[in-house]
Amino acid sequence: MLIQPRRISFAAVLRIAAGLLLLLACAFGYAAQGSAGHDPGRRAGAVVNRLPDWRENTAEVRVVRRELQPLIIAAMATLDAPRRQEILDGKGAIAVIYPDIGEPYRSIFSKIIEGIQEQAKVQISTYPVGPNSNAGDLSAQLVRGGVKVVIALGRQGLKAVSGLTPEIAVVVGGVLSVPESESRNLTGISLTPDPALLFALLKRLLPSIKRVTVVYDPQHNDWLIKLAREAAKAQGLELVTREAHDLASAAHLYDAAFAVADSRQDAIWLPQDATTVDDETILPLVLKESWSRGLPVFSSSFLHVKKGVMFALYPNNLGLGRDLASSALGVLSGESRKRGVSPLREVLTAVNLRTASHIGLNLDYQQQRSFDFIFPEP
Structure with missing residues (x-):
């Protein structure tokens, strides 16, 4: 037949x-x-x-x-x-590992991934991981998929790629910091805004400021303070750093800082530091002293603006995704990698108009338009 x-x-x-x-x-x-x-x-x-x-x-x-x-x-x-070969096979050489987590964090990671896909313009494989994900199984999946570079988002994403084969490069994002011992072998971008951007905005808004005081835990933010010293020098600022290892010592150091501060030339910077910027104890203390003394306080956390801090920088998640994709593409093309985690430069700005007015800073309409978020909302 x-x-x-x-x-x-x-x-x-x-x-x-x-x-x-x-x-x-x-x-x-x-x-x-x-x-x-x-x-x-x-x-x-x-x-x-x-x-x-x-x-x-x-x-x-x-x-x-x-x-x-x-x-x-x-x-x-x-x-x-x-x-x-990548094009003919239809395989994606870049994979994104991200936490399988609920809202509001799911939307944050989704926006970062959107930025990655937008910038990469090649097929991206995504792998959600939970607390009990098997690193060996994940590694085998990535190898079978022809993955050359992994973008690990969040603490769970970073943990999930800790046992990957050395042939797969790792770019990390969506974390505040990475221990120095780990960051030496990684490339990535922190969620912590670059101090250079914070100090530049401070000087633009309040040119008379000469000195910035920061209380920090060196175990978490020693890397950030090293960058901040250079950034302050570039803006003609004196950076006064005070180390604290617990909440009690942090509270004492803030009291001492306010006692000698001059509202005409001093400002307080609140970094993202769980030891020295506790929202239940430290933040109310700092805001009370700031208001009574008319002393400007700025922050690396968006939520602090709503509570009374004058201004803050916070992540532009879409822009962060684009930057992470650019780093991954650089690795794919054979560019020499800069080891370590860099501060965030894709940022948005927020201002508290009531606090700004209280310390004598009246922002006109054009100045207000330069901010991405204004509180109280018009």
Whole structure:
């Protein structure tokens, strides 16, 4: 008995061929742009990801793909071998590991992942992990998927990748800090705003400020204070640092700082530090003294603005995702990696108008528009 070959509709052939021809045009065009400094592999990969039909394993696709395969290979020959194979396989070389957690944190991580996908423009694999996730199983999945770089988000994401094979590079994000012993082998971006941005905004709003005092726990924020000293010097500020290892000593140091402060030239900086900026004990004490003395206090935490701090910087989650993707793409392209965790530079700004007015800072409409969040809300 003769087996009749399956008929392929002319419309189907046209649909698939059109997609493939678009792919070829883009691959050749982007490859030609490579000499001008563009990334042809990433852009061609983005085109393929938007044309899923050509990778389907139906009879229609197999016939058309077989006919046009020489042209596809010719186009891909202009790309470097790893990128070419990645595109032809349809595999994502970047994976995102993030905590499988409820709101409001789920939305935060979703926005970071959105930024990663937007910037990467290649297929991204995502893996939610819980407290009891098996690191060995995860590592095997990543290897099977051809993953070369992992973006680990949050503490759970960082914990989940601790046992990965050394061949898979790790970029970390969505954490406040990483112990120095661990950060030496990682590349990443903290959720802690860059002190340089905080001090620049302080000087823009209050040019008369000459001295900033910060109370911190060196176990958590020694790395940040090192950066802050350089940032303060660049702004012509004197940075007075006071170390505290518990709440009692932190409270005593804040009392001492307010006792000698001059509201015309002093300010207090509240870093993200669980030891020295406790919301139940320290924050009310600092806000009370700030209000009674007319002394400006600024923070690295958005929530403090609602409670009475003059201004704060907080994460732009979409922008953070883009920066993490750029770091991952840099690793993929063979760029030398800067080891360690960097402070956050993709930030949004918040201001408390009532507190600003109380210390004599009256922001006009144009100045108010430069902030992303204003409290009390108009």
